[in-house]
Amino acid sequence: MTLRVAIVGCGKIADGHVEEIQKMPEVARVVGAVDLEPIMAEQLAVRYGIEHHGADFSRMLREQRPDVVHITTPPASHLPLALEAIDAGCHVFVEKPFTLRHEDSKKLVARAEEAKKKLSIGYTYLFDPPALEMRSLLRQGVLGDVVHVESWFGYNLEGAFGKAVLGDPNHWVLKLPGQLFHNNIDHLLNKVVEFFAEDEDLPAISAFGSVRRRARLGDHRDRMMDELRLVIRGKRTTFYGTFSSHTRPPAHQLRVYGTKNTATVDFTMRTVTLETQSTLPSAIGRLVPAFSHAMQYVRAGGKNVGRFARSDFHFFSGLHYLFREYYRSIVEDTPPPISHRDILRVSAMLDEIFAQLDVQREELGS
């Protein structure tokens, strides 16, 4: 069975979705592209040879009857589009952030469950090969019990998207409850929810946001926060989260501190390294770890070369594996690759964090 896929929202991320779907023609085929701006739908369709394009989402659902709808629009429209797609009998894949508010997320999950439709979200990095490798270490017990997790997501505001946000006082990112953070920190939070205790939906969070860049625009854009620190106190595990727009290079890492060993997952270098307790005595014990660490990087580099040689080292590797798993869950009617519970845990944390930042903004008089 080849799934018929429609994409709604034809901005930059839609390219990534279409490219990854077109790499699995035996599984799925993109049959339609929709955007409120017909030129954007047209450009995607022309570049990727998609049969149908237009500005009318309802019409696309009616005429093309897709099995799956990928929603890659700005977040404010995720909920209404997803509900309409589910009501039209489609499975739905939503880009992050899932919706604007936790209440909306709960509503969407409930509707999908009621309609028995598969729902998933673009948590691409959870399926990147290094994340899969780290999960394997956890399963094998190499790390022991997880005591603490640090998640770091660096961002470059000088990039094309950052410039677009700061160049337009009406940009949709500025209208999100959590502004720049709202569009990005799913990637910070989704990596920690798997460490929550089974009965833990919203641990205690302390969030601190700030604006580090120099004010130069003279309007509300100058007040958009660009640095965020989080402390999350779980029942058995604690977490630090960092979103930084100024540290260079913009790192993207996860450090998992276990009772046996500590793992560092680097999503930029695509490496997983282990820090282990030295068993060697005195000065030797301090000499050897640097070399053993270097050897880990050599081995990780070798693995990456192997993946490259097998044409398995794409920018959107994680998205590719996520799509495969998601489509399999549709065809085989198995649970989707990301649990609804984890989606809701992230959206609950987002609400809590943005509520705290709102208070901080008021205290700062902005």
Next chain:
Amino acid sequence: MTKTLVTGATGFLGTSLVQRLVARGRTDLRCLVRQGSDVSHLEGVIEKHPDVERFVGSLASVDAAAAAVEGVDTIFHVAAAMGGAPADIFLNTVVTTKNLCEAIARTAPSRGNKPPLFVLVSSFGVYGVADLPRGTVVDEGTPLENKPARRDPYSQGKLRQEKLCWEYHDKGIIRLAVARPGVIYGPRGGAFSARVGLNLFGVFLHLGGRNTLPLTYVDNCAEAIALLGDRPEAAGQVYNVVDDDLVDADDYLRRYKQRVTPLRSVSLPYPVTMLMSHAVERYHRASKGQLPAVFTPYKTKTTWKGNRFSNEKLKAIGWRPIVTTEQGLERTFEHLKARAS
């Protein structure tokens, strides 16, 4: 009273265009400037002309564009995305142009329902030259690209932008005159067009060989665009913009090395570039896009096969370069040397 709008006024070409418009006595200018843009170069040009208006706005929506075009009867549309992801290029080149044209339609009463003259800065990139024989003269009658998906995103965007403008011209919303510049160069511009070659991993691949470069010095190009605004007969027409006495890619690179900095370069003959392009495209397909298809046979034929270029039509309405190619190269290399040091 007439009013003239210039979009992209803070850019490399836009600033020069404002300068040429003022020099031609057109001081009824409204320069559209995005908030946060670097206006230092534009300020230097307009500081002595109190009539020239710096209008902070954008083309991101029809509403925003409508504020800029209210009461305007001539528009020089220079603003366009010069790079970025394909979707960003379409958004910032084509959708913004649509917003501008829709805004013109909406504000028609402010200019007595008379369609404004709309001078669009298009590009040589819209021509479909891949399948033409080597040495073909590219003039305004050369066919437009009919395989846009095989071209770079910038050319795709410019092609769609120009087609869109003709649609609005045909509807009577604008009176369109199109300038299609070749490679615009000058101080503040880049050092190398891809027609000369590409810098890959610290080595400059010289791919243009003895091909003529369709250069146009930024002030000459600006003069041509300004002229189109003064010629009623330009409406409904297309004009190539290239200078006289053009140099070839070999010559350009040699002079650059002499005047700016010794550059490590490797010259690839056209057949070798074609072979490499086939290999790169094959790998791109086999690896499902693991590395970008920087080279494809189609792009190579378009960029490096070699054409000649005509500016006869532009000259027929009175354009002459105000800077010779010798002077233009001298000024450009001097600037690049100062920047490099």
